[in-house]
Amino acid sequence: MYDILLSNARIIDGTGNPWFHGAIGIKDRRIARIGAFEAEAGRHLDIEGRIVCPGFIDIHSHADLEILACPHPQNKIQQGVTTEATGNCGQSTAPVNQGTLEQLKQYLGLSSQDLSWDWSSLDEFWNRVQKQGLPTNIAPLVGQGTIRNAVMGFAQREPEAQELSEMKRLVSQAMEQGAFGLSSGLIYPPGLFSTAAEMIELAKIVQQFDGIYASHVRSETGNIIEAYEEAIAVCRASGVKLQISHHKACGRDNWGKVAQTIELIEAARQSGLDVSSDQYPYLAACTHLSAFLPPWAHEGGVQALLERLQSPADRKLLKQYIQERDDWENGIKQVGWDRIVISRVLCEEDKPVQGKTLQEIIAEKRADPFEWLFDFLLRNQADVRIFSFGVCEEDLCRVMTHPSTMFGTDGGAVAAQPEAKPHPRNYGVYPKILGEYVSRKQVLSLEEAIRKMSSFPAQKLGIRDRGLLRAGNWADLVVFDPNTIIDGADYQGEAWKPRGIQAVLVNGEIIVQDGEFTGKTPGQVLRRGSFAG
Numbered sequence: 001m002y003d004i005l006l007s008n009a010r011i012i013d014g015t016g017n018p019w020f021h022g023a024i025g026i027k028d029r030r031i032a033r034i035g036a037f038e039a040e041a042g043r044h045l046d047i048e049g050r051i052v053c054p055g056f057i058d059i060h061s062h063a064d065l066e067i068l069a070c071p072h073p074q075n076k077i078q079q080g081v082t083t084e085a086t087g088n089c090g091q092s093t094a095p096v097n098q099g100t101l102e103q104l105k106q107y108l109g110l111s112s113q114d115l116s117w118d119w120s121s122l123d124e125f126w127n128r129v130q131k132q133g134l135p136t137n138i139a140p141l142v143g144q145g146t147i148r149n150a151v152m153g154f155a156q157r158e159p160e161a162q163e164l165s166e167m168k169r170l171v172s173q174a175m176e177q178g179a180f181g182l183s184s185g186l187i188y189p190p191g192l193f194s195t196a197a198e199m200i201e202l203a204k205i206v207q208q209f210d211g212i213y214a215s216h217v218r219s220e221t222g223n224i225i226e227a228y229e230e231a232i233a234v235c236r237a238s239g240v241k242l243q244i245s246h247h248k249a250c251g252r253d254n255w256g257k258v259a260q261t262i263e264l265i266e267a268a269r270q271s272g273l274d275v276s277s278d279q280y281p282y283l284a285a286c287t288h289l290s291a292f293l294p295p296w297a298h299e300g301g302v303q304a305l306l307e308r309l310q311s312p313a314d315r316k317l318l319k320q321y322i323q324e325r326d327d328w329e330n331g332i333k334q335v336g337w338d339r340i341v342i343s344r345v346l347c348e349e350d351k352p353v354q355g356k357t358l359q360e361i362i363a364e365k366r367a368d369p370f371e372w373l374f375d376f377l378l379r380n381q382a383d384v385r386i387f388s389f390g391v392c393e394e395d396l397c398r399v400m401t402h403p404s405t406m407f408g409t410d411g412g413a414v415a416a417q418p419e420a421k422p423h424p425r426n427y428g429v430y431p432k433i434l435g436e437y438v439s440r441k442q443v444l445s446l447e448e449a450i451r452k453m454s455s456f457p458a459q460k461l462g463i464r465d466r467g468l469l470r471a472g473n474w475a476d477l478v479v480f481d482p483n484t485i486i487d488g489a490d491y492q493g494e495a496w497k498p499r500g501i502q503a504v505l506v507n508g509e510i511i512v513q514d515g516e517f518t519g520k521t522p523g524q525v526l527r528r529g530s531f532a533g
């Protein structure tokens, strides 16, 4: 007698092996039996020949602070995510130092300012979220930017010896509390002020706990090769397991360079290093417009940046840097004014420009591009989100099909139909891959795509009891129709819901049935090292 029986299913177990026909029995929240059998159950779901596979493990999630305001993120639940690795790109909600809290709030986005901030460690934050109730499981990472801010604010310099040892202590504390690793965002302040030598020291601590180092590398444009070399050098010197975040090359001049980044990953793997990457299947990235300003503009934090944007001398220098230099993530020059779309602004007056390219806005306003840009950033307190259409389809497919690439959303926790225009990756990564790249374009086989969504991220994170359909594993499952599954979200933010996903189960409970959230919150905050075997 099982609690739930899924019968008449095409089972894809997550290994990459071909599907087989059968049933899955769930008992006490775990998978109890898989195969060709019939049995009694408290609840019987006839799958009618659709696919049952492991729940999707989102290795690149930003569902951190947002989860407090949006505790049941429909965007993740509805696309089949059952576990998400949070705290990516250097940005975690803890550790918090009250002395640098204002900078942390700005680092994580101004919208977070109305929270009570009654936690100081990663453990305290996630315990609070656990009490609130979670539909999906969480595998937290600790962010290097958050740690650096806690110790030395937004200072643009190398750490003193005692500052470095304090950062190491904070990494160690988070790992002891069960974090799955350390993330970095080396295009964002304060992470971008860190050298490889500093990252190596922190990565050595992570390695002692067998955690991962997930890096948004220093460049995805002109200096992408050097940036991958730097990440791999950190991996080599520390022995840490490296995960390169959202693998892509942005800007027309850099298209094709993913052939070289893949070669670098292959060579590192050949030499015995554990290097892999993740990807979301969209041609546009989403980031802060201010991330495309030169590093010196960020020294001292957002307030200092706003002061620079008011100074005629600094404006002149900023313009010169953006026009002429390539020694940082100069996205405006590399991707282009015509390929950067404003997705979210802070101030009411600028709402009409949401959805337009920088080039369109400047043409309409008949303004000097740089004067308009600096005024625009000032009015919005530098809090402007953009889509930058920097990637080409050929590169996307090349990265997608490499065996060392897995998938992640790079998405946060967002409501079903929010006011602003979130990137469609928040809602549709897994359905888009399965509908567009597996069924329609046949870039990947169904089984290989599922492997990259389930057992591969589980293996990388060291989660031994999820990601594969095996007796004894937690019953995290997705049921979908391979003929109809597709994403529904677009860049205009008018639609969001994916199609073709019938059911999602987390820890043996049904959180999505017939495409609707059931209100159940069986998710758990996972702790690294808590797994048997």
Ligand SMILES: [Zn+2]
Residues within 6 Å of the ligand: 088, 089, 185, 216, 245, 246
């Ligand atoms: Zn990132």
